Amino acid sequence: MNLVRWSRIRSPWVFHFxxxxxxxxxxxxxxxxxxxxxxxxxxxILRGSPRHADVLxxxxxxxxxxxxxxxxxxEQVPEPKFVMALGNCACTGGVFQNCYNVHEGVDKVVxxxxxxxxxxPRPQAIIDGAVKLLTKLSKS
Amino acid sequence: MKRHIILEGIRGSLxxxxxxxxxxSYIPPDGFRGAAEYDAERCVGCGAxxxxxxxxxxxxTDDEKERKLRLSYGVCSFCGRCEEVCPWDxxxxxxxxxxxxxxREDAETGVDIxxxxxxxxxxxxxxxxxxxxxxxxxxxxxxxxxIKQEELANLIxxxxxxxxxxxxxxxxxxxxxxLVK
Numbered sequence: 494m495n496l497v498r499w500s501r502i503r504s505p506w507v508f509h510f511x512x513x514x515x516x517x518x519x520x521x522x523x524x525x526x527x528x529x530x531x532x533x534x535x536x537x538i539l540r541g542s543p544r545h546a547d548v549l550x551x552x553x554x555x556x557x558x559x560x561x562x563x564x565x566x567x568e569q570v571p572e573p574k575f576v577m578a579l580g581n582c583a584c585t586g587g588v589f590q591n592c593y594n595v596h597e598g599v600d601k602v603v604x605x606x607x608x609x610x611x612x613x614p615r616p617q618a619i620i621d622g623a624v625k626l627l628t629k630l631s632k633s
Numbered sequence: 634m635k636r637h638i639i640l641e642g643i644r645g646s647l648x649x650x651x652x653x654x655x656x657x658s659y660i661p662p663d664g665f666r667g668a669a670e671y672d673a674e675r676c677v678g679c680g681a682x683x684x685x686x687x688x689x690x691x692x693x694t695d696d697e698k699e700r701k702l703r704l705s706y707g708v709c710s711f712c713g714r715c716e717e718v719c720p721w722d723x724x725x726x727x728x729x730x731x732x733x734x735x736x737r738e739d740a741e742t743g744v745d746i747x748x749x750x751x752x753x754x755x756x757x758x759x760x761x762x763x764x765x766x767x768x769x770x771x772x773x774x775x776x777x778x779x780i781k782q783e784e785l786a787n788l789i790x791x792x793x794x795x796x797x798x799x800x801x802x803x804x805x806x807x808x809x810x811x812l813v814k
Contacts (some may be wrong), residue, residue, distance in 0.1 A: 517754060531651045581688075584737060585707035588688040610706040610732040610740050617659050619653075622733035626657050629735065 501547065501573075502631050503535035505623075508546035508570065512563050512599065514553025517613040518580035522550065525616040532616075535623055543569040549603075554582035554589045555596040567603040575606045575630070577622060584608045586616070647805045661728050667702060668729040671744045675723035678702065678746030678760035682715035691715060695748075700760050703743040706732050709734055721766065751792035758792040784808060 509518055525532045526539060540546045543566045555563055567574070579598045581587030586597030597607050604627060609622035652659065661667065679702045683691040690708035694701050704715075715724045735742045748757030749764050764786075772782045787807055796805070 528650055529652065530654065534651070581707055581710065584740070585705065589709055590689065590708060590712055599738070605737075606735070608707065608734050608737055608740060610709070610712045610734075611730065614732075615661070615730050617654050618730045618732065620654050621731045625733045625735070 497629075502627055504538075505547045505575070505627065505630070506536075506545055506547045507550045507577075508540050508543045508551070508566075509550045510543075510563065510566055512551055512553040512559050512583070513556035513584050513595070514580060518552035520617060521613045521616055522552070522579070525619040530616040530620060532620060532623060535620075535627060537623060537627060543564050543567075543595050544571065546570055547573070547575060549574065549576045550579060551576060551583050551599045551603075551605075552579045554586050554592075555599055555602050557594050557596065560596055560602055560621075563599070563602055575626060576603055578605045578608045579619065579622070580614060581610055581612045584610050588613065637670055656725045661730060665686060665730075666713050666726045666730055668706055668724050668742070669701070669709065669711075669713075669715055669724055670729070670742055671704070672723045672725065673744045675721050676702070676744050676746065677723070677763035677766050678744075679720065679763050681718050681720060685714050685718045687712060687714060698748055698757060700748065702746065703741055706742070707737060708739040749790075751795055752790045753795040754792060756792050756794075758788075764789065773797050778811075780811065785812075 509519070509522055524530060529544055537548070543549065547570070549567060549570055551563070567576070576599065578584050582589060583599045586592075586595055589595045590597055607622050607626045609618055611618050614622070640752070662753045680693050680700075682704075683693050683702065685711075688708050688710045690706075690710070691702065691704045693703070709791075710725065713726050716726055732740055746762060749759045749761040750757050768782055768786055771785070774780060775785060789804060
């Protein structure tokens with residue numbers, strides 16, 4: 494069991510999903526993945542399919558149109574799965590709060606483990622969020 | 634011409650270019666707009682920040698004794714408008730950026746401002762520090778017209794309901810007349 498947990502903490506593969514954001518957070522994710530900040534130090538590899546991933550990296554306020562897709566993608570991620578809400582829109586809806594077409598945050602649709610506020614969050618803030626997620630994993 | 638870029642390139646090819654961020658803390662450059670924080674000693678609770686906040690991140694709720702100003706980092710867009718409008722220089726953007734939390738409600742900051750109680754009925758109706766600061770601000774101007782600060786303090790120490798019902802009405806009206814002159 495310990496080996497499974499150890500490997501889970503050492504290689505949390507991520508799937509990135511934009512649920513209706515402005516692309517600011519997505520570009521910061523790319524910055525966090527490049528060699529300058531290198532989030533792959535923690536074993537975080539960006540995957541193209543949710544079936545390969547452990548962590549769902551979700552950005553953007555959840556629009557009404559994308560809600561079902563987000564739910565379906567969340568269901569495709571194998572257990573145990575974790576969700577990181579990245580940016581203000583994903584945390585609470587941000588500047589789009591009280592709009593008619595949004596669900597004000599990822600946690601209204603799927604359960605969220607770590608919230609990373611910022612508009613957009615710095616690459617360092619994303620790394621900090623990832624480290625906090627891994628600490629939560631290692632304690633659970 | 635672009636010497637610093639070439640130098641950085643050479644330095645990057647010799648040593649590892651990756652930052653050692655979680656082990657070594659990182660301080661953002663000057664002018665970085667990070668999380669805003671209140672200066673509890675300076676804040677008077679006027680609520681100007683909450684009125685001007687573009688995404689509506691700053692809210693306040695009034696209860697029996699205090700005005701609770703709350704700034705939610707999850708909604709804040711780090712524009713710095715609150716710092717710009719604050720008349721008392723009480724809110725500042727810091728360089729803090731590590732804001733990740735496990736619960737949505739944890740990402741917030743705020744101050745509690747006590748209320749001033751009406752001298753007649755005891756009903757709290759106005760933030761006490763704001764009253765004190767406003768009196769100090771207008772004190773010099775009042776002195777030019779020969780009006781004491783205590784007189785004005787006496788005038789505004791009644792809540793809106795009491796100020797129209799108590800029997801000091803004529804006296805207060807005379808004072809108001811002097812103020813208008």
